[in-house]
Amino acid sequence: MEFWGFLIYTVISVSILFILLCVSPHGTGPFAWLSRQIFITLPAITEKISIKLFGPMGSSKISYYFLYIFNKPNPSFQIVYLLLSLGGFTIYFFKGFAFVPNRYVPSIHIYTGTAFYMLCVTIFYLACTVSPGKIRPQNEEKYKKIFPYDEALYREVKCSTCDLVKPARSKHCSVCNICVAKFDHHCIWINQCVGYGNYKWFLAFILSHSLLCMYGAQIGLLIFVHIIEKERIMTTRFFDYLGNEVEWSWMTVIQYLLQRYPSWFFVVTLCFIMGLTLTGFFFYHLYLVYENTTSNERAKRLDLAESPKYKHLAEKPNIYNKGFFKNIEEVICAKTFK
Ligand SMILES: [Zn+2]
Ligand SMILES: [Zn+2]
Structure with missing residues (x-):
């Protein structure tokens, strides 16, 4: 236990x-x-x-x-991501795919699984490198034309650090020390802000990883079914360390598999839990797209709603919401300025 x-x-x-x-x-x-x-x-x-x-x-x-x-901007968590994902994939490849092909999993999954993992790393690279939309003196006017000021969450004010007029929906990131267009949040996994320019890659990052984890969990489960069959675990008699026979149960089978294939078992369990968590997180962000709001705006609105003086501002309608499909189009077609 x-x-x-x-x-x-x-x-x-x-x-x-x-x-x-x-x-x-x-x-x-x-x-x-x-x-x-x-x-x-x-x-x-x-x-x-x-x-x-x-x-x-x-x-x-x-x-x-x-x-x-x-x-402060630093690659610590990007390294952690690469170590975790590469470590997980290596264990999957050598421990799990060693049982493929079998009755339940054809060998094509070795290729599709590997290709999918590579696609995920590529999307991670894009989320890390595509600019979120840094506001500079040269592009300040262009960014100001994208969204109007709603006079509730945004008014025409200057960023004291960058000495620029902040376009509506932008925010100064204290980690990157820049103003970012349609700022969502600063993500330490990609070591940069999530904003107007790279939001689609951030969404793709969460979606692809949730699907990869779910895929890994499903194939992992089927490989375990194959192992249970191959090793005739259903008819095996188990003994504890004192030599007493233990009554057969699914718990005993799981404990046996965990002890016999610990790293592989760990990776499949991690895939399952991360898959569920990331799917939840993806739907949360999809809901933000549906409402055409950002994590930052959600927090801002909730802050305003708590203050009696500014409560009326929080109740103003969200002028940026143009309907689900138009909102998606805005995310996908977002282009940043140099
Ligand atoms: Zn700034
Ligand atoms: Zn940042």
Whole structure:
């Protein structure tokens, strides 16, 4: 049972962390609340403890690195993504595909699975490299023409850092230190902002990875069915470490598979959980497209709604919503300016 506990713990924490890093801690709802606990409350408590343990000097060094990883552009999480995905794929390739072809999984899945993984990495590369839409003095006017000011969430104001008039729907990203057109959020997995220019690649990134995970989980399950049949696990007698016969149950079969193929079992379980989490996250973003709003605007609107003075602004209709298909077209056809 110890291994089970460890497995469940790892899978849940990895998926929570994954989702939280893409959710603004300033919004509302359970994800934003969790995000706040992890990125605001926890660091504050950690800082207090580390001052006690290491003194102010040691503590400021620790928070410097923490702030650097989360608040400055750096490739740490891109490396983590590559290690995780490449590691997962390698285990899948050598441990799982070793049983393919079989009665349930034809060999074509080795090729389609590999091609799909490569497509996912390519989409990740595009999400990381396509510009979100940096506002500069040369393109400021062009960006201002895309969206009108709604006089609720956006009014014509200057960004004090960039010294530019902020186009409607743009926001200054404190991590990248630039103003970004139709700013959604800063994503540390792609080490840049998600905005007007790369939102479609960000959506493609979540969708492709959720489908890859679901595909991996489904093929993985079929390979396990094949293993259960091949090793005649259904008719096997199991004994515990004391030599007593254990009554047959699905739990015993799963425990057996987990101990015999731990890394492969882990990857398939991870595929299943990440697949579900990412699908949920994709639908959340699809809903934002449906309403033609951004994570930033959602948070802004909720903030305004809480203040009695500005409540009426939050209740103003969203002038950017042009209907679902037009909203999708806006996302797909978005072109940035140099
Ligand atoms: Zn700015
Ligand atoms: Zn950013």
